[in-house]
Amino acid sequence: MIKPQDEGSAYNEYFSKINKELKENGFGKPVVLLDLDRLDTNLNTLSNNIPPPLHYRIVVKSLPSLDLLRHITKSTKTNRLMVFHSGDIVMLLSDPDFSSFDILLGKPMPVRALEEIYKKTKSEKFQKIHWLVDTETRLTQYLEFAKTKNIKLHLVLEIDVGLHRGGFTQTKETNLALEMITNYPNHLEFDGFMGYEPHVASVPNLLGDKNIAIEKAIGSSLSLYEGFVTSGKEFYPSLFNKELILNGGGSKTYRFYKKNNKIVNDVSVGSALVMPTDFDVSTLAEHKPAFYIAAPVLKRLEGTTIPFLEFISFLFPLWNPNLQVTYFTYGGAYLAKKESPTGLFDNSLYGVSTNQGILNGSRKTNLQPDDYVFYRPTQSEKVMAEMGEVVLLRNGKIIGTWKCFIN
Structure with a gap:
């Protein structure tokens, strides 16, 4: 009854389409996406x-x-x-x-x-x-x-x-x-x-x-x-x-x-x-999330191997299926929540990194290097300003960029 359940799932159609576009026409770096x-x-x-x-x-x-x-x-x-x-x-x-x-x-x-x-x-x-x-x-x-x-x-x-x-x-x-x-x-x-x-x-x-x-x-x-x-x-x-x-x-x-x-x-x-996540309230139910952070996956490793605990690391995914895969992303520690694929989470033993983020998930998340992890920011002003520009999407396709200014 206390054994963790598999929480992972692959992209839905919306993010699958954007992931494909970023892999074919993106910039190979973390970006803020704005769905026009x-x-x-x-x-x-x-x-x-x-x-x-x-x-x-x-x-x-x-x-x-x-x-x-x-x-x-x-x-x-x-x-x-x-x-x-x-x-x-x-x-x-x-x-x-x-x-x-x-x-x-x-x-x-x-x-x-x-x-x-x-x-x-x-x-x-x-x-x-x-x-x-x-x-x-x-x-x-x-x-x-x-x-x-x-x-x-x-x-x-x-x-x-x-x-x-x-x-x-x-x-x-x-x-x-x-x-x-x-x-x-x-x-x-x-x-x-x-x-x-x-x-x-x-x-x-x-x-x-x-x-x-x-x-x-x-x-x-x-x-x-x-x-x-x-x-x-x-x-x-x-x-x-x-x-x-x-x-x-x-x-x-x-x-x-x-x-x-x-x-x-x-x-x-x-x-x-x-619509950053801080504004997920009943009074804004009519509004749709329109911007995300997308960060490329740099590495995929099977299992979750913790330094100094290598000899027992094979047990982690046996107990928790959400530790079956480890992903390292380009950048991390974003002021945002993981959006897609679902079931990804930060590895608390490794800690967070702004250089290479580390995420765990089950095999159902189904990411490979050069795929993207999508995050939904908790607020807009700080995220947009720090990233410097927003990448514009129309019907899931990149159509340009807009520069941001620092408050």
Whole structure:
């Protein structure tokens, strides 16, 4: 009853086709694959779930490739970006395709970062950015910076709608911030609020429908959000006489803003378009995994022979059929989970290696040298940036590559 069962199986049709293509036309090295057919399916799903008057904002950090961003902007017809890194801001403002886009910061920046960005960008472009402010202290720092440079900063206030990761927690705090903005119209301008709520996707639900529980949690967050907006309008109506950014959502929750939402008008999504494993949640069941790591097999050895334990190594596969074969791969220790063939696992006695990964499996995995092991990354930004480029697939065929940038 405790003897391990054989967990191995060969490629399914999808990965068999890609493996054949990589062996015939690939690069003989680990690569990130981007399935454009699946990406486009996800883009269609996204567009259907963000109908007007909701606006879609691309999360740049999760999709770190200018070519990928161009593809997404063309498909979704958006000119809104959420940016998290100072280097990305400089890069985007210097690119003619993105320099006029609407850029909202996804996290508050140290004032020193503003200084560096200001030095590297033209003043008129710099002043169009929506800077995120989370405390009165940061607001004061930004005001002093704006005075020193004799410029006006456009500000969005970060509000806590239940995540408890910072931001203004009470309306009296945001009202003090709005008072300061009102007092310095030549240097500060109020552009809206941002309330991030990924916690609702993890709402405890012992009984009933998980999605219903999430909808209720979204409702609670929106109620908090509405309180900030209502209070601001009451005490500082002049700041609300234009269309503001009322940003919310995220990959795990964006589709719930399609209905029963009268507050948020700007929804940010990134990772849901390529679906790393960290986003395998019920709210994204419509989305398809669209990117993988593929690493060539360098060596195949029968059995599992451990240094200093050679004399008993023949026993390992007799007990555990998943130790029948040892594979050494080109590269390893990826921020990813094994996807295909199924049943492969790291050898804990050898440990992991970024040079030659070692995997065990049963003979049913059926790999030979020059075949590929496919991994599904746990997140997108770090993996894409580290690999440097993505290899593009259409109908299982390589059609080109896109360069990635480092955040």
